[in-house]
Amino acid sequence: MDNKKNTVNADLLKERQTCTFNTSELTYLLDGGEEKTNERKKRESFFLDDPMLKYTVPLEYLSHKEKYEEAIKKTCVIFRKVQQLQREGKAGMDNFREILGGQLGSAILKDGNPLALHYVMFIPTVMGQGNYEQQAEWIQRAWNCEIVGTYAQTELGHGTFIRGLETTATYDPKTEEFVLNSPSLTAYKWWPGGLGHTANYAVVVAQLYTQGKCHGIHPFIVQLRDEETHMPLHGIKIGEIGCKLGMNGANNGYLGFDNVRIPRVNMLMKNNQVLPDGTYVQSPSSKLTYGTMVFVRVVLVQDAANYLKKAVTIAVRYSCVRHQSQLKPK
Structure with missing residues (x-):
C-alpha cells in the first residue's frame, strides 16, 4: 500500500x-x-x-x-x-x-x-498464588505501576527442569524472615523480562527450607531495587543479559542473591503456608505453584498463532507482487 x-x-x-x-x-x-x-x-x-x-x-x-x-x-x-x-x-x-x-x-x-511480564506474570501470580491480604497489599500498587515487577524463575542452569532450581529461601523463625541465596553460578536467575533495568520487584521461585527440611519450590515477593533511587538493594546482584537475536526491548536480566532477607509474609501463601514458628502447612496439591506457568503457556500459544497469521499474510502478499527478471505484458 x-x-x-x-x-x-x-x-x-x-x-x-x-x-x-x-x-x-x-x-x-x-x-x-x-x-x-x-x-x-x-x-x-x-x-x-x-x-x-x-x-x-x-x-x-x-x-x-x-x-x-x-x-x-x-x-x-x-x-x-x-x-x-x-x-x-x-x-x-x-x-x-x-x-x-x-x-x-x-x-x-x-x-x-519491557513491562510485559509485569502484567502477564507478576500481577497474575499475586492474584493466583497470594492470599486476600497479599492481594490487597500488592495488586493495586502493581496495577498503577507504583511498583514494577517481573517473574524470576528460570536459572542459568535450570530452564524446563523447574524442580531442580537451586535458589534457596531458608526460614529464620527468630526474625520471621526468609533468607534468599544463590549457592552457585548456575543458580542465578537468567532471562526474566524487565529484570535488566525496569523492574524493582520480582516474584522469585525458590526452594523453601524450614525446620531443616526442603519443601520444594515456592513463590516469594522480593524487592530488588530502591523505589526512589532504583539502585539495587543490599545482597542483590542484578543486571542485563545483553544483546539478543530479538526481543531486545524486553530488557531480559540476571539476578543473584547473597543473604537477602524478606519478611515471612512475602511468601505467597494462598496455597502453602509457613507459620511464624516455621511450621509448614501444605496445600492439597503441590501442582498449584505451576498455575502461573500454565497460564503463560496458553498465552504463548495464542501469541504464536498471531505471529504465524502475520507471517503467512506477508508471505502471500509478497508472492503476489514479487517479479523475477524482465517484466513482459501478460
Missing part, C-alpha cells in the same frame, strides 16, 4: 479481485462478529495513529541501549492510553490482551515490551 497515493499494487489488486468469497464475512468470523471487528479497528486506530507511537528512526539503526529506551518511552505512552480507555469505560480485557500480545502490541513494540 502506498500511503501517499493511497493506491494498491496492480498485481495485488488483480489477485484480490479473483477471490470467490466475501472477505468481510471471513474477517467477522475470525474476530467473533462484526461488532468485534469494528471494536478491533477502532482500538487499532486509537493506538497506531498516535504520532508518539510511531518510529522516527527504524529499529535497525538504533543501538542496543536506544532500542530499550525507545521501548520504555512507547510502553509508557501505551499504558497511559489504556488508562484513558479505562476512564472512558472501555477497559475490556481485549485492550490488554492485544497490547500485551502478538497482535496489536507487537505492531507498536516491534522488539519486545
Whole structure:
C-alpha cells in the first residue's frame, strides 16, 4: 500500500479481485462478529495513529541501549492510553490482551515490551498464588505501576527442569524472615523480562527450607531495587543479559542473591503456608505453584498463532507482487 497515493499494487489488486468469497464475512468470523471487528479497528486506530507511537528512526539503526529506551518511552505512552480507555469505560480485557500480545502490541513494540511480564506474570501470580491480604497489599500498587515487577524463575542452569532450581529461601523463625541465596553460578536467575533495568520487584521461585527440611519450590515477593533511587538493594546482584537475536526491548536480566532477607509474609501463601514458628502447612496439591506457568503457556500459544497469521499474510502478499527478471505484458 502506498500511503501517499493511497493506491494498491496492480498485481495485488488483480489477485484480490479473483477471490470467490466475501472477505468481510471471513474477517467477522475470525474476530467473533462484526461488532468485534469494528471494536478491533477502532482500538487499532486509537493506538497506531498516535504520532508518539510511531518510529522516527527504524529499529535497525538504533543501538542496543536506544532500542530499550525507545521501548520504555512507547510502553509508557501505551499504558497511559489504556488508562484513558479505562476512564472512558472501555477497559475490556481485549485492550490488554492485544497490547500485551502478538497482535496489536507487537505492531507498536516491534522488539519486545519491557513491562510485559509485569502484567502477564507478576500481577497474575499475586492474584493466583497470594492470599486476600497479599492481594490487597500488592495488586493495586502493581496495577498503577507504583511498583514494577517481573517473574524470576528460570536459572542459568535450570530452564524446563523447574524442580531442580537451586535458589534457596531458608526460614529464620527468630526474625520471621526468609533468607534468599544463590549457592552457585548456575543458580542465578537468567532471562526474566524487565529484570535488566525496569523492574524493582520480582516474584522469585525458590526452594523453601524450614525446620531443616526442603519443601520444594515456592513463590516469594522480593524487592530488588530502591523505589526512589532504583539502585539495587543490599545482597542483590542484578543486571542485563545483553544483546539478543530479538526481543531486545524486553530488557531480559540476571539476578543473584547473597543473604537477602524478606519478611515471612512475602511468601505467597494462598496455597502453602509457613507459620511464624516455621511450621509448614501444605496445600492439597503441590501442582498449584505451576498455575502461573500454565497460564503463560496458553498465552504463548495464542501469541504464536498471531505471529504465524502475520507471517503467512506477508508471505502471500509478497508472492503476489514479487517479479523475477524482465517484466513482459501478460
